Amino acid sequence: MTEGRGSRGQRFFARWYPSVMGRAEDAGQAAIRARHLARAQGRTLDLGTGNGFSVPHYPPAVTELVMVEPNPALRDQLHRRTADVRARAWQVVDGDAYALPFPDASFDTVAASLVFCSLDRPEAALAELARVLRPGGTFLFHEHVRGTGLRRVLQEVATPLQVRVADGCHPNRDFLGSLRRSPFRVEDVEHLRMPGGAATVVPMVVGVALR
Ligand SMILES: C[S@@+](CC[C@H](N)C(=O)[O-])C[C@H]1O[C@@H](n2cnc3c(N)ncnc32)[C@H](O)[C@@H]1O
Numbered sequence: 115m116t117e118g119r120g121s122r123g124q125r126f127f128a129r130w131y132p133s134v135m136g137r138a139e140d141a142g143q144a145a146i147r148a149r150h151l152a153r154a155q156g157r158t159l160d161l162g163t164g165n166g167f168s169v170p171h172y173p174p175a176v177t178e179l180v181m182v183e184p185n186p187a188l189r190d191q192l193h194r195r196t197a198d199v200r201a202r203a204w205q206v207v208d209g210d211a212y213a214l215p216f217p218d219a220s221f222d223t224v225a226a227s228l229v230f231c232s233l234d235r236p237e238a239a240l241a242e243l244a245r246v247l248r249p250g251g252t253f254l255f256h257e258h259v260r261g262t263g264l265r266r267v268l269q270e271v272a273t274p275l276q277v278r279v280a281d282g283c284h285p286n287r288d289f290l291g292s293l294r295r296s297p298f299r300v301e302d303v304e305h306l307r308m309p310g311g312a313a314t315v316v317p318m319v320v321g322v323a324l325r
Contacts, residue, residue, distance in 0.1 A: 119186040127281035128187035132165045134312075135228075139167055141310030147171040147227065150256055150320050156222025158201070159246065161211055161239075162229035165191040170198040176223070177202055180216075182209040185281070211239040219248040227256040230289050231315075232282040240296035244325055253298055253323040258308055258315040260286040265317065272314045285314035298323035 120128075135143075148171045155175040160168055163181035165188050172179055179201040183189045192206050209215050211233055224247045233239045243253060260269055269285040276285050293300060303321035311318075 123278075123281045124185040125187050126279070128165070128185055128191065131188075131280075132191065135167060138308055138310040143167075143309055143311075144171070146306065146309075146320060147256065150254060151225065153252060153254060153322065154223045154225060155252075157220065158223040158225065159214075159216070159221045159243075161214075161224065161226040161243065162232070163192055163206075164188050164228075166195045166198065168225070168227050169195060170200070172199070172201060174200050174202075176200070179204040180221070181206045182211075182214065184208060184210055212242055214242050214246050216246045218245055219251075221247050221251060223247075223252045223254065225254040225256075228258060230255075230257050230292070231284050231287050232280075234282075236287070236289065236292040237295055240292060240298065244297035247325045249325055251325045253325065254321075255289070255293070255323065256318070256320045257287075257289045258285065258311070258318050259289045261317040265313070269314050276314060290319055293323060296323075298325060 147168050151168060151171040152173055154172050157178045158172060158176045159180045159182065161182050163183045179199055181192055183192060189206055196204060224243045230236050247253060260266055273284055273286050276283050301322045301324050303319050306318045306320055307316050308318050
């Protein structure tokens with residue numbers, strides 16, 4: 115239900131996410147972001163920027179950082195931390211992964227961290243990211259994904275609750291499967307564990323795909 119600025123679920127998520135994920139950042143995820151996002155350059159789109167954990171890690175080679183975030187409460191938080199942006203120019207945009215408000219081939223780099231778990235049509239969103247990325251451009255992905263064995267069982271059991279409390283986050287998503295069916299060509303994938311993450315979001319893939 116939407117009341118005021120954003121749905122109840124969006125406002126609840128914006129209240130707890132920064133502090134809970136902040137523990138993973140301090141435990142090592144910030145270092146993972148810094149190493150990974152060092153590859154970003156030129157005009158760069160960050161999809162689902164949230165409260166901006168990735169923002170300080172984009173290098174000065176990024177000429178413009180465009181942060182797309184549909185949750186108004188998180189956009190407010192983002193506006194408060196734009197002093198952390200190292201790119202020469204930046205904008206915070208209300209937008210939706212399925213219909214990005216940008217022309218074809220208008221970015222050199224597109225990036226998403228911990229976003230595809232919340233998207234019910236990941237392949238449609240990947241096609242949209244591919245549309246706005248120039249040919250030869252780089253897609254930087256950083257996603258928690260479904261695991262195997264007992265972890266997978268736990269993820270399946272936890273999914274209905276996690277979807278409710280974490281604004282649509284599905285811990286059981288096969289992101290790499292979706293990526294392989296998308297217009298992108300996977301160049302590099304690391305299988306990592308989210309440092310300090312809850313048990314359902316530990317398995318992660320961090321990597322690079324090309325348009
Ligand atoms: C788990 S948070 C991740 C935030 C941030 N990228 C990070 O790494 O901490 C997921 C983000 O995806 C955003 N999101 C959800 N649905 C979206 C959509 N359809 N289009 C764009 N962003 C979306 C949420 O509002 C939220 O900010």
